[in-house]
Amino acid sequence: MSPELKKLGPRWVVFGILGLVVTVSLLFKRSTEFPGTPVVKGVYDAVEELPEGSPILISSDFDPGSEAELVPMMKAILAHCWRRHLRVIVMSLQSPNAMPLAQGIVEEAARDNGAKEDEDYALMNYKPGNLAAVLAIGQDWASQFPESYKHRKLADIPAMKGITRLGDFKYVLCITATTSVDSWLLGGVTKYGIKLGLGCTAVMATDYYPLLDTKQITGLLGGLAGAAQYESLVKLPGKATDGMPTQSLIHVTIILFIVAGNILHFAGKRRKPEAA
Amino acid sequence: MLHLKRTVPLAIAFLSGILLLIQYFVPHPWSAKFLQYTSDWQVTLAYAALLLGVGSLVQSHVTKARRKAPGWGFSAVALAAFGITVAMGMWWSVHTAWQSRTDASIVTTGSGEGSPLSWVYNSLLFPMGGAMFSILGFFIASAAFRAFRVKSPEATLLLLSAIVVMLGQVPLGAHLPGIPQLSAWLLSVPTTAAKRAIGFGVALGSIATALRVIFGIERAYLGGE
Amino acid sequence: MMAILGVWVAVGLTLFMFSFLYKDNPFYKVGENLYVGITIGYSLVKLIFETWIPNVWRVVHPEAGVWFENHEWWLILPPLFLGSLILTRFVPKYAWLSRWTFAFVVGYGSGLAIPAVQKQAEATAHPLVTHIESFDSADKAATEAEKKATDLAASKGAGSDEAIKARIDADEYRERANAAKARKDAVSAAGARADKARAAANDARKQADEMAKKGPADSEEVHAAQKKATLAERAAIGAEMATWTAYSKSEYSVLTAWGDFTTIVLFIGVFSVLFYFFFSIEHKGPVKVFSRLGIIFLMIYFGASYGYTVMGRLSLLYGRLVILRDACYPSVGFATPVLLVAMITVLVVLHFQNKDKEENA
């Protein structure tokens, strides 16, 4: 190893190999189907069971940071909703940055699925305050969202017809990278008895598994794997499904790193006493 | 004077803490209103706080730039970025407000559709945030490489459970007998047990800390004198 | 034009941030300071125009008259007062006044936290076993209750209070038995599904193997058959897991090897980890053994949780690289390769310049 490389250290080698593996696998993509587990199907079924034309609320609580995991998920769900002719209302509890992102996703998905703004969907704004915000829309929607994201009055939006409070939604989906789901649980499920579905990053999923047992959520999509399963269920393979083979490859690479790390470590250890 | 510096803040903390706590037990609408109003206050406070933050930022970067400390050019970049962003947002807001002056509403947004700030968001903040976050992909590999060593029985368990779950996560793991099941079991049983216990300690610890704050036993946050 | 410029800027900034992986360098520094400056400016504008004006400036709003009539206007005073106390930090002599606001914020948070975490605590303190009746015992109880009701109806008359009461009791037992029956049926149904899925998977795998043996092992058909077999195996695993779940929900209290093993592990885990955290007990003697058990659980948890996260983190990286790849094409003027080459050139030049400087020094 050249002294230059040595200075950069094994960390740099790890970065290099990993970057190479991802890049190469990006260029040769092959998709495999990923059958839906009951956990994911819980969300799918809840959407499937809604009568045509019912309103569904999506709380888009993530910003660009979690885009890769949550955007495919949200797109698959939106496609499913519109295919079932549901009215989708999108809002956010997370941060001011979440709504521009949500707007981009929804509008792109609407173009792909032929959904019309204000009829098939409506964008609301970001509402700070987490639990307080959920409690407030539980009492009166219009006091919190007097107008849409694009400053349109609620009365002018057909998609908002008949919605005066949180309880009017047949299903609420929280797609989140933060703890906003806790607010939906405490405010929405416990206080106002809504039906809740959860889409979250893979990291968070373990935390929320117990909610399935207690039936506080109908189902859970965890990370890209969850998104891939949902894509399979709605038969719309997308970015999540594409990413799966790459995932397998990288996971194996990392395991090999761990093994190599151990071998190097012990080889180094054994050599030391000889040197001394 | 000491009363104003010490006793009054302690009394404020006690009062606000106790009122919020009592509010939880009172189902009456007035209690909900109280919660709503006090949480609305946070907006005003956030505004004042942000001014404080801006003050701190400008001060530290201006001192660096003025002293021509090493790398002061980068401080100038930060200041310029801040200034231009604010100017763009202000200009757009005033501009749209002027255009829609017939409208009764004076509320405009600085970052709505088509505004310069929404472009800034999509073309600058969005990729930078995403890039920074995705560096984690590299770090999670390098940390695993460095930290997962067979040094002790406990460390070995850490390593093994990580590997099993990693394999269980991907379609590939389905080919290996027992891995998906073991991974699911690890995630549902021992993980749940540990998390439950930690979670419980955390809940209890934060109740105790909150009580200490309310009763003025924990008062470090007030500083001294 | 603006769109292409946007792509170039986005790709450039992504590469700036990624350059941190190599080491701290001027590109990263520019990116970092740009980021900090923009985010603060952005949130300032957001806060002023989207939150503060609508909320605080209601006073000068055309509808302010209504607001004053409703006597709501004074509600703005306390937060305004507390907010302006924060600003005393700019005047060192009166900076201590800001403590009043801090005290409010901290007290508010504490008061709110107690009930919130109390809920969490309740969830974690739940019994580890929720008793689920087995069908056999529920059926037995129901039959007994029914017999008692019939007897009472015979002896005291069907219309008597006691008989009606016994009847209601019996109904309740029967209902529970029916529910237990449904759970039991769910288990056998899930079991049957799992068996079927497993058989199908075995068939598919066998078929694929045979095809591979017979024909060229690398043909499209063999690949397709193998893929089909993999999918079938996955489905079978899913079905088997569903059976376990159904089973664990059907009869917990009866000694069943798997369910009990899981419960006992859960029990020991919660206990030993909580034990590990006790502050007033020294980790010595038998306590040491138990708290070490706690560490084992913690380690498994940390490992599993880490392993579980890898996928999510790599998805992010993947997503970013897709964006860089999509900017490799002529339609956006080869943004990625051009910028990448330019950056590497600059970094190499800087590297040699620094080397010269070091050598000269």
Add this chain to the structure above:
Amino acid sequence: MIRVAAIFLLTAAALRAQSFEKLEVLDAPGDAGGAAWVIWKRLPAESDEEGAKRITYVVSVAKDATGDFEEVARFPATAKFMSDNTEAFGWSKKTADWHAVKVDAPGYEDGSAANFPVYAKVVALSAESEIASGTASGIARPNWLTASKFNVFVFIALLGGVMMFLIARARRNSEIFVRRIPGLDAMEEAIGRATEMGKPILFLNGLNDMSSISTIASTAILGQVAKRVATYDTQILVPCFDPVVMAVSQEVMREGFISAGRPDSYRPDSAFFVTSDQFGYVAAVDGIMMREKPAACFYMGYYYAESLLLAETGGTTGAIQIAGTDSVTQLPFFIASCDYTLLGEELYAASAYLSREPIQLGSLIAQDWGKLFVLAAIVIGTVLALFHVQTFVHMVATY
């Protein structure tokens, strides 16, 4: 077939002969107003299951006795009992004899603090007959207290009481045993090392604002760290995510320097605001780490996904890293990349531990009692659950 017909006739006849025994409208207890319970005793015809299945109840409510009654619920007699709603009616066995339906008071608006009258009627329908109840009325009131949260109150009062008692005892007798926490012992060592190397210490307060308990705990730790930093005359850097946290950090550090007897070496700009954007903050802090090469990094407070971004970068600079967080999801990453990690509640205990003040330590012991209480609750709950007794679970349930 004949048998079915016979049962059919029998119930039909029975229903015809029956009437509603009792019908009441009760205010829903412990709510914000606007809701009431309509309850009535099961009809005798429901006594066997076949009979119950044939009856459908229709509940309607109105604002006043003469007003338009509007149907609000329709359900078979096999459903909706008082016993299904333990939070309102408790766990008495008798409640199984009563039907109960929760209704909204007509004309009620959310957030209204007024009382609303509710008039209710119930009709029992079967295939060939229907019987109607009389009209009952009640008032839906907003309540000032809720019994279903009483257990929470008791728990908090108990914990607070035990804490006060232990603190009082600690005042008298300052010998309190608290086990060693390696991460905290290492803090002192890390500060010493920074002094030797002439390099700064980096202290982060986490990414939550000042109202979060983790941030309160981390600023308290900062106070203790500042005291030692002042004694050793080391440099400290505290980049903040939130301006209020920055201001509080400044106050806390100043106090630390004063109590160490070195008020003049305190520099207010050592705590500074970076940005409130998650990754903007990380970018800046990572940059600071690479340039200042701190000898020790302390990550206290609540963290999100950025934990590993911070700790891995800190690791490359060769700093001693000590993390403490109650963010359960981020613990594995700190464990993997830091030298020491305070797990969960150890974060809250840290300032008490470092200060060694008996009052503070006394409150730690109260937490142990709390844990003991929980262990007992789990055991009792589980054992009772095995013997079909759910009362205890009801007692600890929160609504």
